[in-house]
Amino acid sequence: MMKQALIISTLMSTLLLSAGVSMAAGNNQIYGSQLMTNQERLEYRKKTMNAKTAEERERIRSEHHAMMKERAKSQNITLPEEPPAGGTGMGKGMNQGGGMGPGGGRNY
Numbered sequence: 001m002m003k004q005a006l007i008i009s010t011l012m013s014t015l016l017l018s019a020g021v022s023m024a025a026g027n028n029q030i031y032g033s034q035l036m037t038n039q040e041r042l043e044y045r046k047k048t049m050n051a052k053t054a055e056e057r058e059r060i061r062s063e064h065h066a067m068m069k070e071r072a073k074s075q076n077i078t079l080p081e082e083p084p085a086g087g088t089g090m091g092k093g094m095n096q097g098g099g100m101g102p103g104g105g106r107n108y
Contacts, residue, residue: 032068032079
């Protein structure tokens with residue numbers, strides 16, 4: 001019983017830690033995220049994830065890009081000209097490839 005509780009506790013800790021790291025890394029995928037509040041990042045992700053079409057998602061990204069460029073200019077901060085490729089969220093085309101590097105994913 002004690003061993004089972006330890007295993008469950010360890011698994012939960014690992015899951016929580018990986019979720020926190022994943023969320024922190026996700027902030028860097030939003031163009032101008034360093035200029036946004038946590039609430040703004042959450043709202044942006046929600047908008048992009050709820051977009052019905054690729055065109056709508058691109059319009060949201062484009063509007064966000066313009067807004068962040070203006071915000072950066074007003075704060076005398078330089079942002080790259082182009083937003084990160086592929087946008088954010090788990091919309092179409094996301095979560096393909098990447099991972100831990102090249103390979104077939106099998107350890108023989």
